[in-house]
Amino acid sequence: MDDLISRQRAIAVADSSDYVGLSVEDCKKVTDEVVKGLKQLPSAQPEREKGKWIVYYECPKCGEITKDFTEYCPFCNADMRGEEDE
Ligand SMILES: [Zn+2]
Incomplete structure (x- = not known):
């Protein structure tokens, strides 16, 4: 073996x-x-x-990056719960 x-x-x-x-x-x-x-x-x-992937979320409105998934952007307060405005 x-x-x-x-x-x-x-x-x-x-x-x-x-x-x-x-x-x-x-x-x-x-x-x-x-x-x-x-x-x-x-x-x-x-x-x-041992490791764990670090996941980032980028705000499509202000471009800021956060590690925490939140309903509102912590930087520009954009609503992240729905679809993007046209
Ligand atoms: Zn933002």
Whole structure:
């Protein structure tokens, strides 16, 4: 099953192995150890920031912007309950 692991910790696992002066056979052993170490890494669940969209209302009469939906424009007092005047 695919899952998420920490790249930093995966590199640390690979880095902790010593490849210098090893025979092909020993390299295979080291690789096996690295793979074993990588398999043991716990899944990393990235934290996702929580947010909420900010909704703005723009008055078609005066062009002012408010975050609160109101029946009358807080700036020019235009009536927002009905359709726009022709
Ligand atoms: Zn207005």
